[in-house]
Amino acid sequence: VQQVQSGAGVKKPGDSVKVSCKASGYTFTDYNIQWVRQAPGQGLEWMGIIWPRSGNTKYARKFQGRVSVTMDTSTSTVYMELSSLRSEDTAVYYCAREPLTSYYFDYWGQGTLVTVSS
Amino acid sequence: EIVLTQSPGTLCLSPGERATLSCRASQSVDSSHLVWYQQKSGQAPRLLIYGASSRATGTPDRFSGSGSGTDFTLIISRVEPEDLAVYYCQQHDLPGYMFGQGTKLEIK
Numbered sequence: 536v537q538q539v540q541s542g543a544g545v546k547k548p549g550d551s552v553k554v555s556c557k558a559s560g561y562t563f564t565d566y567n568i569q570w571v572r573q574a575p576g577q578g579l580e581w582m583g584i585i586w587p588r589s590g591n592t593k594y595a596r597k598f599q600g601r602v603s604v605t606m607d608t609s610t611s612t613v614y615m616e617l618s619s620l621r622s623e624d625t626a627v628y629y630c631a632r633e634p635l636t637s638y639y640f641d642y643w644g645q646g647t648l649v650t651v652s653s
Numbered sequence: 654e655i656v657l658t659q660s661p662g663t664l665c666l667s668p669g670e671r672a673t674l675s676c677r678a679s680q681s682v683d684s685s686h687l688v689w690y691q692q693k694s695g696q697a698p699r700l701l702i703y704g705a706s707s708r709a710t711g712t713p714d715r716f717s718g719s720g721s722g723t724d725f726t727l728i729i730s731r732v733e734p735e736d737l738a739v740y741y742c743q744q745h746d747l748p749g750y751m752f753g754q755g756t757k758l759e760i761k
Contacts, residue, residue: 569750571698579690579698579741581750595749596654629697638745639688641709643697 536560538630538644545650551618554647556630563611564588567633569640570604570615572626580626584633585613620651655680655746657753665759672729674756676742681722686745689718689727692755693738701740702727734760 541555556568570582583594585604592604598617606613613630628647631640656679666672676687689702700709702718705725715730729736737760742753 571752578739578754579692579743579752581752584749593749631698637703638686638750639700639703639709639743640690640698641700643699646697 536632536642538632538642540628540630540644540647543648543650545652546620548621548651548653550620550651551616552620552649553614553616554628554630554649556613556615556644558611558613558632561632563608565635567635568604568606568613569631569633570602571629571631571640573629573646574623574626577626582615582628587613617649620649622651625649625651654748655682655744655751657742657744657751659740659742659753659756661756662754663757663759665761666732667761668734669731672727672732672736672758674727674729674740674758676720676725676727676753678723678725678744682725682744682746684721684725687718687720687725688743690741690743691736691738692741698741729758732758732760736760 537559539557546552564587569584572580583604585592603616630644632642658677660675684705687705690698691701692698701712706718717728739755739757741755
């Protein structure tokens with residue numbers, strides 16, 4: 536089982552960033568994909584979920600209107616796009632796998648550092 | 654929205670000592686939705702305990718979870734140097750998922 540994320544990047548305030556998470560080693564549609572971020576030296580913050588079987592999504596209230604999670608089932612890849620970036624969005628962004636209706640995340644990607652700086 | 658508060662913020666123990674980490678919820682939580690993760694420096698979090706008390710695959714049996722309602726506990730029966738990490742609890746309710754702020758375990 537692997538969740539391989541795209542590489543680190545630097546963005547300017549106001550930009551958007553799109554982070555990818557490619558799943559392998561399991562049946563893609565048998566697991567939900569979650570997005571969690573961690574600002575430098577801070578704790579974990581849940582951002583949103585996509586249910587691959589339906590394509591439905593749900594986002595944390597804090598990010599609604601600014602985040603979009605999509606997927607490409609043909610490549611078993613999930614994407615998280617965050618818009619209107621500000622310096623406070625500087626963080627490591629993780630995707631994580633959740634067995635259906637289990638409420639825990641059993642495999643995590645390696646993380647993608649997004650730095651927002653002018 | 655249910656808020657999780659973890660205590661203590663930092664725990665400093667010697668190898669072989671017992672560690673008790675607390676996770677308190679602002680409202681009652683379905684214990685089947687209470688999870689513990691371990692995060693070592695520079696690494697992604699790792700699933701330790703799910704359903705409040707079930708050890709994940711690969712979790713050593715010195716780790717145990719318990720609790721119900723609003724009070725949950727992670728116990729490390731005999732701390733080892735490799736347990737140096739931050740431990741997070743997590744719960745799920747209607748708005749989504751929430752993490753506690755973490756307890757940092759330091760080894761003397």
